[in-house]
Amino acid sequence: MRVAVLGAGAIGGWLAAGLARAGNEVGVLARGASLAALQRDGLVLSEGERSEAFAVAATDDPAALAGPDLLLLGLKGQDLPGALPLIRALLGPNTRVVAALNGLPWWFLQGFGGPAEGMVLDSVDPGGALAAALPASRVVGAVVHAGSRVEAPGRIRLMKADRVLLGDPDGTGQAPALAAAFRAGGIPAEAVGDIRGEVWTKLWGNSNMNTLGALARADVLQLLDDDGTRGLALAMMREMADLGERIGLTGLGDPEGRITVTRRLGAFRTSMVQDLEAGREMELGPILGALVELGARLGQPVPTLAGVHGLLRLLALNLGLAGKVERR
Secondary structure, X not given: OEEEEEOOOHHHHHHHHHHHHOOOEEEEEOOHHHHHHHHHHOEEEEEOOEEEEXXXXXXXXXXXXXXXXXXXXXXXXXXXXXXXXXXXXXXXXXXXXXXXXXXXXXXXXXOOOHHHOOOOOOOOOHHHHHHHHXXXXXXXXXXXXXXXXXXXXXXXXXXXXXXXXEEOOOOOOOHHHHHHHHHOOOOOEEEOOOHHHHHHHHHHHHHXXXXXXXXXXXXXXXXXXXXXXXXXXXXXXXXXXXXXXXXXXXXXXXXXXXXXXXXXXXXXXXXXXXXXXXXXXXXXXXXXXXXXXXXXHHOOOOHHHHHHHHHHXXXXXXXXXXXXXXXX
């Protein structure tokens, strides 16, 4: 299988390494220090004391990688609209697309049914350009439960690999074969029948722990040990559960039970906290803005979600990150 990778960072790099390990022909579109490192040393994946280097075709020319069987997008959701010219240049007529990202993806409401059927959310897909170029029929949805980081350009460290869930939004049946391809390279992947439900369930935790952690610069246990922030997280979860009921996504369970599960993960700092402290753009639109926009479009009140979203938007602007968050 020919694989093109756009965004070989913490998660994209790990997945790309697995596909290379399985014997697939992997090419990475990169630039600058990342391109130089990949061309010199290959893609290096470390876990514990073990490191492994994989030869990949690294280039800054999308034409050299165009028309792959699989396009793996490791970019964050807010970066996808700006990368659309590169994505279009890489796509072939039969290319399948996997986007390993957090939050609500652009394809989520295509073919979904119910009151939100086909709705385009500007928080994740301004003007619907992504939906037009990458319809659900091209996509294999992905939900990643793993932890990794970029140690240096072209060097990825895997801390924890739980599972990668893959599913076909339009029911075309591509996910099982793709999951097998990942497993052949040591990635714990499995095909699921309801990928939207898996996306929504992960977001049920990310939408509060990521955002409240960024506001407080706190780790997860600090948030849950404080009665005020814990209560705020529970209120956000209840609003999201009600929003899910409105569009036909049910069965999230008990918020208190989810809090108990989150507490078992320990005192980790979420990706949004890390991005904010590093001066990087936060995943605010995909993780929270999309929920607020969806609620507004449907007339479903989400006052707590909207309030936290507004606070984070103002925080980013007042820290000099203007232009890196959606404005109102």
